[in-house]
Amino acid sequence: MSATDTTTTAEVGREAAPPRPLWHVILVRPETMTLVLLVLGVIVASQLSPYFLDVSYILRSFTLSAEFAIVALVLTMVIIAGEIDLSPAANMALSACLFAWAQASGVPIPIAVAIGLGAGLLMGALNAFMVIALQLPSIIVTIGTLTLYRGLAQVIAGDKSIRVPEWFIGIDRVLVFGLPVPVVIFIVTAIVLGFVLAGTIFGRQIYQIGTNEIAARHAGIRSRQIKLVLFLLIGAVAATAGMMTASRLGSVRYDLGLGGELQMVLMAMLGGTYIFGGRGTILGTFLAAWLLVVVSTGMTVANLLPAIQLTVLGVLLIVAIIATNFIYSRTQR
Amino acid sequence: MNGLRSILLRRETGIAVMIVLFTLAVTLYKPQFFTANNLRVILLLTPLVMIAAMGQMLVLVARHVDLSMGSMLGLSAMITGMMFRDMPEVPWGLGFVVAIGIGAFLGLINGALVTLFRLPAIIVTLGTLNLYRGLTFIVSNARQVDRQFIPSDLKAMSQSSPIFGIPWIIFMAFAVALLTYWFATHTRVGRQIFALGSNPVAAPLRGIKVTLVTLLVFTIAGALSGLAGIMYASRWGFVNPSNTGFGFEFQVIAAVVIGGVSINGGVGSVLGVMLGVLLMGCVAAALPLLGIPGTAQGAIYGAVILIALLIDRSVRQQGIASLKRVRA
Numbered sequence: 001m002s003a004t005d006t007t008t009t010a011e012v013g014r015e016a017a018p019p020r021p022l023w024h025v026i027l028v029r030p031e032t033m034t035l036v037l038l039v040l041g042v043i044v045a046s047q048l049s050p051y052f053l054d055v056s057y058i059l060r061s062f063t064l065s066a067e068f069a070i071v072a073l074v075l076t077m078v079i080i081a082g083e084i085d086l087s088p089a090a091n092m093a094l095s096a097c098l099f100a101w102a103q104a105s106g107v108p109i110p111i112a113v114a115i116g117l118g119a120g121l122l123m124g125a126l127n128a129f130m131v132i133a134l135q136l137p138s139i140i141v142t143i144g145t146l147t148l149y150r151g152l153a154q155v156i157a158g159d160k161s162i163r164v165p166e167w168f169i170g171i172d173r174v175l176v177f178g179l180p181v182p183v184v185i186f187i188v189t190a191i192v193l194g195f196v197l198a199g200t201i202f203g204r205q206i207y208q209i210g211t212n213e214i215a216a217r218h219a220g221i222r223s224r225q226i227k228l229v230l231f232l233l234i235g236a237v238a239a240t241a242g243m244m245t246a247s248r249l250g251s252v253r254y255d256l257g258l259g260g261e262l263q264m265v266l267m268a269m270l271g272g273t274y275i276f277g278g279r280g281t282i283l284g285t286f287l288a289a290w291l292l293v294v295v296s297t298g299m300t301v302a303n304l305l306p307a308i309q310l311t312v313l314g315v316l317l318i319v320a321i322i323a324t325n326f327i328y329s330r331t332q333r
Numbered sequence: 334m335n336g337l338r339s340i341l342l343r344r345e346t347g348i349a350v351m352i353v354l355f356t357l358a359v360t361l362y363k364p365q366f367f368t369a370n371n372l373r374v375i376l377l378l379t380p381l382v383m384i385a386a387m388g389q390m391l392v393l394v395a396r397h398v399d400l401s402m403g404s405m406l407g408l409s410a411m412i413t414g415m416m417f418r419d420m421p422e423v424p425w426g427l428g429f430v431v432a433i434g435i436g437a438f439l440g441l442i443n444g445a446l447v448t449l450f451r452l453p454a455i456i457v458t459l460g461t462l463n464l465y466r467g468l469t470f471i472v473s474n475a476r477q478v479d480r481q482f483i484p485s486d487l488k489a490m491s492q493s494s495p496i497f498g499i500p501w502i503i504f505m506a507f508a509v510a511l512l513t514y515w516f517a518t519h520t521r522v523g524r525q526i527f528a529l530g531s532n533p534v535a536a537p538l539r540g541i542k543v544t545l546v547t548l549l550v551f552t553i554a555g556a557l558s559g560l561a562g563i564m565y566a567s568r569w570g571f572v573n574p575s576n577t578g579f580g581f582e583f584q585v586i587a588a589v590v591i592g593g594v595s596i597n598g599g600v601g602s603v604l605g606v607m608l609g610v611l612l613m614g615c616v617a618a619a620l621p622l623l624g625i626p627g628t629a630q631g632a633i634y635g636a637v638i639l640i641a642l643l644i645d646r647s648v649r650q651q652g653i654a655s656l657k658r659v660r661a
Contacts, residue, residue, distance in 0.1 A: 086459075136642050139455045140398070140596045144642060147583045148635025154628040254628075262463050265456065275456055307470025307574075314464030318457060322450050 030272020030327050031284040037270075038291040045298035052301070059183055061297040062290070063172035063248065066182035067092065067241035068260050069289035072267035073186075073193050074234040076285045079268055080197070081227055082210040082277030083131060085234055086142040087123070089260030090149035092242030095120045097153040099243055100162040100252035109165070117239050123149055124235020128228045146261065154254040161251040171247040182244055186289070189237075194282035202226070210277030259310075266313060267292055269320040274328055344593035344648070348608040352615060359619045366622055376499065377491070378614040380506035381406075381568065383607060385561045385585045386592070387513040388440075388554030390606045393589060394517075395550045396530045396598030397454035401443060402558045403581030404465035407574070409435040410562030411469045414478035414572035417487075425484035432563035433556045439465060440555015444548040454551075462582070470574045478572040491568045502564050509557065514603040526550060530598030580631070587634040588613045590641035597649070613637070 046052040062069075071088045078085050099116030103109055123145065130141040174181045197203035208216040209223045217223050246252045269275065270291060271284025295316070299309045360367040385402050392399045413432040416423060439461070446457045490501040517523040525546050529536040537543050561581075566572050592609025594601030616633060620626075 084455075130639070130642070134643070134646055136646060137596060139453075140590075140642065141639070143398075143400070143455075143583070143586065144635055144638035146635070147587070147638060148632055151629065151632025151635050155626075155632050158626070158628055259463070262459060265459065269456075275453055305470065305475065307467045307475060309467070310463050311467030311471065314460045314462070314467060317460035318446060318452075318464075321452055321456055325450065325452070 030324050031281060031287060033323065033327070034271055034284055034287040034291055038287055038294065041291055041294040041298065045294055045301065048298060049301040052298070058293065058297065059180055060172075061300075062186075062293045063180045063182045065263060065289070065293055065296070066172075066180075066186050067245045067248075067257070068263045069267060069285075069292075070182075070186050070189050070244075071234065071238050071241050071260075072264040072285050072289060073189055073282055074230070074237045075264050076268045076271065076273050076280055076282060077193065077197060077206055078230050078234055079273050079275065080210045080277060080280045081206045081230055082213060083138040083227060083230070084142065084265075085127060085138065085231070086261045086265070087127060087146040087149055088234055088238035088241075088264060089257040090146045090153070091120055091123045091235060091238040092245060092260065093254055093256040093258075094123065094149040094153040094156075094242075095239035096242035096246040096252045096256050097157045097162070097254060100164055100246060101156050103165065104162050109168070113243065116243050117236060120235045120237075120239020120242070121232055122235070123238075124232045127235070128231035131231070132224050132227050150254065150258075153256075157252065157254045159254075161253040163251045164246050168247055169250040171244055182248070185244075190282055190286045194286070197282050206230070207278055210279075212278075262313060262317065263292065266317045266320065269317060269324060272324050272327070274324060275321055279328060345602065345605045345608055347644075348592060348605060348612060352608065352612050355612070355615055355619070359615075359622065363622045366619060371618060371622075373499070375611075375614045375618040376503050377568070378617050379610050380502045381561045381564055381581075382584050382588055382613065383506040383610045384509050384557050384564065385554075385581065386589050386606050386610050387509055387603065388557035389582075389585045389589045390592075390594050390601050390603070391513070391517065391526055391550045392454075392554045393594045393596060394530045394598060394601045395526050395547060396533060397447065397547070397550070398458070398586070398596075399440075399443065399551065399554045400455060400458040400582050401439070401462040401465055402554065402561075402585055403578035404462050404469065405436050405439045405555050405558035406562040406565060406578035406581055407572075408439065408465045408469045408472070408562075409433075409559035410565050410572045410577050411473050411478065411574060413563050414483065414566055415473065417484055417566075418478050418482035421482075425487050428484075428487065428563050428566075429560070432559040434559070436559020436562060437552050437556035440552045440558070441548065443555065444551030447551065448544045448547050466579075469577075473572075473574045475574055477574065478566075480570045483566050483570050483572075487563070487567045488570050491564075502567060505564070509560070510603055510607055517603060522546065522549065527599055530600075532599070583631075583634050583638075584613065587637040587641070590645065591637050593645075595645050595649070596642065597645075 042052065051057045068089075071092070075085060075088065095116040098119045099112050102115045103112035107115070127138070127142060127145055130136050130145075131138045171181050176184050179187075197206065205216070205221045205226055208219070208221055209226060213223055242256065245256055249256070267288045268280070268285050271280065271286070271288035273280030273284065295312070296309055299312065356367060365371065385406065389399060389402065409432045412435055413428045416431055417425070417428060443454070443458055443461055446452055446461075447454045492500060517526070525536070525541045528539065529541055529543060529546055533543070562578070565577055588610045589601075589606055590596065590609075591612060592601075592607070593605035617630065620629060
């Protein structure tokens with residue numbers, strides 16, 4: 001008797017729960033955590049070095065990881081759809097090597113660019129084929145393709161570096177409205193993808209696939225096509241990012257973007273993307289990219305060895321997933 | 334007849350046939366491939382990968398994956414090498430204890446992060462891959478431990494041999510493989526790893542302590558990486574913060590999955606992994622003879638992983654199809 005009473009009151013209580021106040025909703029969002037960390041990071045860093053209050057200094061630092069940040073925006077969508085792609089950094093290297101190798105062997109530049117982009121699309125298509133058509137888990141598939149793409153880049157370029165033409169160099173030094181071009185590309189990509197993810201049916205379907213793919217399919221969502229689009233998109237964007245890196249560095253080696261998968265996954269995770277899919281925003285990744293730049297520039301200003309920075313990034317990745325999982329497990333109740 | 338059929342259908346037979354065919358093909362093209370000296374080269378390529386592969390096999394069987402092996406190898410080799418350098422009076426045998434102990438501790442951290450916070454192993458170990466590599470630079474001050482500091486007795490293990498000119502470290506690798514075989518097939522915990530990987534939902538219902546088993550699996554993987562670390566010092570005679578163990582995990586994963594360990598957990602055998610390691614060793618030894626530059630190795634590891642995934646999938650689908658036939 002009393003047992004049934006408590007269950008009914010509990011159910012009634014659950015139904016009658018008042019909606020959370022707005023400040024509460026905003027405060028427990030992972031993006032808020034990222035924003036707070038970003039503000040804290042800027043304050044701490046500006047204590048370390050007065051250069052930090054110089055906006056152009058931060059913008060110039062941002063160009064160093066803008067390529068990864070652009071790919072991380074697409075990676076966020078892939079993770080929200082419940083998959084993951086660890087291969088884009090290797091994809092960047094292979095498409096940049098193909099592009100540089102093609103133009104060095106006398107192919108006109110537009111065709112060389114097309115070769116690079118085509119290779120990126122092809123690499124995305126291979127990932128998509130293994131994951132969607134053959135239904136293999138994307139984590140293992142992209143570990144395999146990460147090794148394969150990086151290895152092929154090494155086959156093409158060997159241990160030498162391939163130079164790119166003089167006029168192609170220096171995309172990071174060209175300014176549009178006072179902003180370096182990679183930063184402009186990053187911001188535009190973020191706005192476009194943010195709109196697609198939050199404001200279109202396609203975007204909402206990505207969330208539904210990530211939350212429960214079987215249910216989404218029963219609801220008539222073409223999950224395979226959507227995942228195919230995402231894998232092709234990340235392939236093409238990674239190829240573009242690879243060529244941007246080539247332009248920034250002035251030459252291409254097979255180890256271009258080595259270890260970039262850590263930074264990309266880290267940006268998505270720090271931005272509050274849920275590793276098991278279904279949650280996350282472009283805004284979060286956008287903020288996390290700036291946070292990461294502030295952190296790594298701050299460490300450089302503080303004269304920390306690159307190796308220590310690697311350690312910090314590794315720790316940050318683990319802390320970021322733990323924190324995000326914690327926030328989501330609290331709000332789910 | 335039935336026994337012969339089942340032997341022929343085994344995955345291990347398939348890999349053995351691949352090894353024989355590959356060796357035949359290369360030998361026909363370049364007869365110097367099949368010489369005693371070259372076979373020794375092939376065998377010398379295998380022990381490090383074989384030892385780590387045993388750990389990776391257990392992790393994969395339990396439906397996880399460990400990407401941090403190369404960094405665990407590097408960090409434990411570095412600390413052991415620094416101990417040799419800064420404390421020359423320490424007996425060299427203690428290096429094994431230190432290396433294995435550090436590896437086990439690093440593996441335990443991986444396992445704790447995976448089990449306590451219920452995180453996917455791939456992301457955790459992607460983080461610790463970089464974390465441990467960074468720590469290697471920090472503890473070593475980015476300096477290499479040079480040849481003269483590694484005890485000559487330790488280096489001799491890779492050169493002197495008790496029998497047939499086969500060095501000690503190869504025997505050690507086989508001993509580790511035998512032990513793993515015994516552990517995986519003849520102990521309660523070993524079988525529980527397979528049960529856990531076959532069906533993670535059912536395992537706790539059967540009374541398997543999932544947390545403990547997972548922790549153990551990662552700790553073993555770390556300990557074996559540590560053992561591979563001191564053997565790296567023995568084999569190459571130096572420890573370098575950036576080279577030692579870099580990219581090692583991909584070699585190991587390639588060898589393990591081509592050896593028939595399923596990425597879906599629950600399936601894998603020590604013999605298969607040993608053959609997989611041997612096959613990768615043959616390929617690596619054949620490359621220079623065939624005039625393929627060493628730079629092609631990475632691409633081959635990647636291709637091998639993908640091919641192994643395809644084989645794994647077709648085997649699984651055949652299994653499902655035969656189950657349906659039995660029911661019908």
